[in-house]
Amino acid sequence: MSDELIDLALELRRHLAWQEADGSRVILADRAALKAAATTPAPARAPAPAPVATRAPAATTPAARPPAPAAAVAAAPVARRPLDEIRRELGDCQRCKLCSGRKTIVFGSGNPRAELVFVGEGPGEDEDRQGVPFVGKAGQLLTKMIEAMKFSRDDVYICNVVKCRPPDNRNPEPDEIAACEPFLKAQLASLQPKVIVALGKFASQTLLRDSTPITRLRGQWREYQGIALMPTFHPAYLLRQPDEKRVAWLDLQEVMKRFGKQSDGKKGQ
Ligand code: SF4
Structure with a gap:
């Protein structure tokens, strides 16, 4: 960011208490902070969670099945x-x-x-x-x-x-x-x-x-x-x-x- 732009931003600060960037509040406190904000890459957005597909229940393996009730065993x-x-x-x-x-x-x-x-x-x-x-x-x-x-x-x-x-x-x-x-x-x-x-x-x-x-x-x-x-x-x-x-x-x-x-x-x- 050029010095002109920094001066312009500092001028705006006099009118604005804060700005929002990417939804998070960034207080433009001073020149150093403004420079750091300008040079720091925007935080990577967390990828949106993939839509959860509605899946048919997985087939239950024999080992995972609950034990049959005694009456069923008897039958x-x-x-x-x-x-x-x-x-x-x-x-x-x-x-x-x-x-x-x-x-x-x-x-x-x-x-x-x-x-x-x-x-x-x-x-x-x-x-x-x-x-x-x-x-x-x-x-x-x-x-x-x-x-x-x-x-x-x-x-x-x-x-x-x-x-x-x-x-x-x-x-x-x-x-x-x-x-x-x-x-x-x-x-x-x-x-x-x-x-x-x-x-x-x-x-x-x-x-x-x-x-x-x-x-x-x-x-x-x-x-x-x-x-x-x-x-x-x-x-x-x-x-x-x-x-x-x-x-x-x-x-x-x-x-x-x-x-x-x-x-x-x-x-x-
Ligand atoms: S044969 Fe006699 S000892 Fe064996 S289980 Fe039947 S009743 Fe009990």
């Missing part, structure tokens, strides 16, 4: 394997505390190609001794129910949620059900039946992941892994509450309809 499909392979894998199972009181692991029995599968709760004393599900009094009633449905025990497959007898026939506990359930799931994946009949609270609630009481679950068609599932009362309960046989029979008649079977009105006594 995940299971590989189809032969029943004898599943039994071999179970081995002399000690995966839960029921192993300490059992005589026999009651894996399941019946037709490995069954279209109709009954799932109960757990073995009782007779089953524990014989290694076969539903052979005690409740089992005899189940056999009558099956025959009233115009099937035989050889046509169907029968198993339980837990494979070892709970002491004193108490209810199976959640940790015991959790330990044994993978084998039930593997059995059902192997069998791929057309219909599952869940006998009682534990079978129904375990397979359906639904804590609704059995009194409200029963008689309503549900689905387990794409398989039609009918919850109904457990035969042991029906022995204690024979009046409930009538509604259990209604449930079983619904199952019969799925197989194109007509009821002749007879029910398991």
Whole structure:
């Protein structure tokens, strides 16, 4: 900047207290300051931020996904394997505390190609001794129910949620059900039946992941892994509450309809 121009600027200062340059106030204080202002390059403007493009959310990699909820894990499909392979894998199972009181692991029995599968709760004393599900009094009633449905025990497959007898026939506990359930799931994946009949609270609630009481679950068609599932009362309960046989029979008649079977009105006594 020439001296003439500086003089002119200083003259203007007398009339103007300040000037603005590039939006920032620059007080023209004196000649030296004016010279410095003239020789100092204008401050580089910060580049305007690039417009933020609206991007589709990046695909979540498997590693970044949150863990699946337990219910979803439980509902995940299971590989189809032969029943004898599943039994071999179970081995002399000690995966839960029921192993300490059992005589026999009651894996399941019946037709490995069954279209109709009954799932109960757990073995009782007779089953524990014989290694076969539903052979005690409740089992005899189940056999009558099956025959009233115009099937035989050889046509169907029968198993339980837990494979070892709970002491004193108490209810199976959640940790015991959790330990044994993978084998039930593997059995059902192997069998791929057309219909599952869940006998009682534990079978129904375990397979359906639904804590609704059995009194409200029963008689309503549900689905387990794409398989039609009918919850109904457990035969042991029906022995204690024979009046409930009538509604259990209604449930079983619904199952019969799925197989194109007509009821002749007879029910398991
Ligand atoms: S109940 Fe099932 S998980 Fe528990 S010890 Fe018996 S077979 Fe194993």
